[in-house]
Amino acid sequence: MIERICSSRGVVCGLALDHRDSLRVAARRHGYPDDASSLRALKVELVRALAPFTTVVLLDVELGLDAFTERGDTPLVVPLExxxxxxxxxxxxxxxLGDVDPLRAVALGAIGCKLLLPYRPDLADTARRQEEMVARVVADCRAAGVLSIIEPIVYGEVPELGAAVAETARRLARLGPDVLKLQYPGSARLCELLTRACSAVPWVLLGGGTDEPTFLAQLRDAMRGGARGYIVGRTAWDAALVEDDGELSRAVSERAAFLARAVQVAEAG
Known part of the structure; x- marks a missing residue:
């Protein structure tokens, strides 16, 4: 089912604009208005300009609903968390979320649902509960006929991040999601190990809020290591948090140029 969000060359080039609280925090950091109306308008502007450079857009209902119709033919994925x-x-x-599930996602025109979950493979009780939630979401998405994109985030202090990300991927891949959206494990070699840990489940690289050169370097490693593409969020939109209309137009154009570079890197393998 991953083909539903791939380019003609079989690569996922995704834009995540489903942020809510983290978008408000970033807006305050940049001195940008953090009220709902301003953030909804920003998402409309970004989706209108950036969707042509993507194969899938992630948008939330709370702040992104107005932007749903601005994506053109680009497939839509909505968050469940x-x-x-x-x-x-x-x-x-x-x-x-109490008001969004896979069936409502279908009604909204989405072809997939994303579940973000903090995950620590070394914390048995919470890992078990998170796995149970993933299993339910995967089953519900399958029943509704939509993609399940699972985004585990290894958090806190762990001895080896790459090993923890790989173990996380191994455990969650067994639950049958359509796509895993994963952290950069640390090197090209670890990306290869991550691909093996995912087994038959394809994975894409998340942005993690890194700067552009870092993300593009990580993307090269990920693609060479077997990733199917990327879904990038803050790295793509953070610099567009400017109030002046002229500056906003320039910033959005620069965001489009960044996404075009990301597509080139991903499709070059």
Missing amino acids: AQGYESLGEGRITTL
Whole structure:
């Protein structure tokens, strides 16, 4: 099913604009208005300009609904996770949105759902509960006929991030998602190990809020190591948080140029 969000060359070139709380935080950091109306308008502007450089756009209902119609023919994926999480000891548990599920995603015109979840393979209780949630979401997405994109984030202090990301991928791949959206494990060699850990499940690189040169270098490693593409968020939109209309137009054009470079890197393999 990953082909539904791929380019003609079989590569995922995704843009994540489904951020809510993190977008508000970034807006305040840049001195950009963080009210809902301003952020909705920003998402409309970004989707209108950037969707042509993507094969899939992630948009939320809360702040992104107005932008749904601006994406043209670009496939839409919506998030299922609520903001924040439940704490359980050292662990974190994802909370699902009450008003968005795979069936509503279909009604909204989406072809997939994304689930972001904090995950630590060394914390048994929370790992088990997160895996149970992934299994339910995968089953619900399959029943609704939409893609399931699972985005685990290894958080906190771990001895070896690459090993933790690979173990996370190995465990979650067994649950049958259509796509795993994963952190950069640390090197090209570790990307190859990550591909093996995913087995038959394709994976794409997430941006992680890095700067552009770092992301493009990581993307080269990921593609050479077997990734099917990328879905990038903050790295693509953070610099567009400017109030002046002229500056915004320039910033959005620069964001489009960045995404064009990312497409070139990904399709070059």
